[in-house]
Amino acid sequence: MSGVMERTLAILERLARDVRGVPLATLADELDIPRSATHRLLTELAEHGYVRQSRERGDYMLTTKLISLGLNYLKHSGVVDLCQPIMDRLAETAGELVRLGVVDVDHITWVALSQGARSGLRYDPDQGIDAKLSCTSSGHVWLSTMSEDDALTLVSRQGFGKTSDYGPAAPTTPTALLKAIRTARKQGYAITVDTYAAGLAAISTAISVPGRGAVGVLAISGPSVRLTEERMRALAPDLLAAASDIANVSGASPLFDRAYAPA
Known part of the structure; x- marks a missing residue:
């Protein structure tokens, strides 16, 4: 999967299917995105308030920002x-x-x-x-x-x-x-x-x-x-x-x- 927008949307759509969160490695492997690129996109999404990382397991999950929108x-x-x-x-x-x-x-x-x-x-x-x-x-x-x-x-x-x-x-x-x-x-x-x-x-x-x-x-x-x-x-x-x-x-x-x- 190539293209920043395509990868970002794929991450959001995948996270929307699991309210408990998804490990970074799972996201990268399932979406065929390099783990370094996955981490960078998740960091940017978190900075803009769309994603957060759970304290317990470190999995990534959507915030309520998209829901609110x-x-x-x-x-x-x-x-x-x-x-x-x-x-x-x-x-x-x-x-x-x-x-x-x-x-x-x-x-x-x-x-x-x-x-x-x-x-x-x-x-x-x-x-x-x-x-x-x-x-x-x-x-x-x-x-x-x-x-x-x-x-x-x-x-x-x-x-x-x-x-x-x-x-x-x-x-x-x-x-x-x-x-x-x-x-x-x-x-x-x-x-x-x-x-x-x-x-x-x-x-x-x-x-x-x-x-x-x-x-x-x-x-x-x-x-x-x-x-x-x-x-x-x-x-x-x-x-x-x-x-x-x-x-x-x-x-x-x-x-x-x-x-x-x-x-």
């Missing part, structure tokens, strides 16, 4: 204030996790959630990450809003999700993916089971605004033993209504102004 960004975007009540109502109806993703030109990033599961198995995913387009219901339904050529182009950039890394039913070929996309386009929502992870089910729909296209996605996710296909289809009208409500208020947040446009 992200939360302030979301606060000023207005997306949480606008959408949280709608998501909370849907989560209470579904009794499962509801997540909101926003389109940022060529990818979807999860920015808000509401947990409706009060007991038993609960799906508790990371926030602020990008949706895997090839093997998530959100990816499928968003891809269904564009031409199939554009959809395959975006997936080729991100890569197909391998069944060893994701779920056993994850589409791994363009043919399988296009079948899922066409089904989502016909229904107006996408349903997946065991594609992102074994035992996980989800139903998603696009948040579409006339004249702007799909600006986001709304998803209900949960354990497949509870969130069966029959249950998901029964929740589809509520999901579509909530997505429509968010679309109606989306003009008040600049975060919903990054819809994909073919090059």
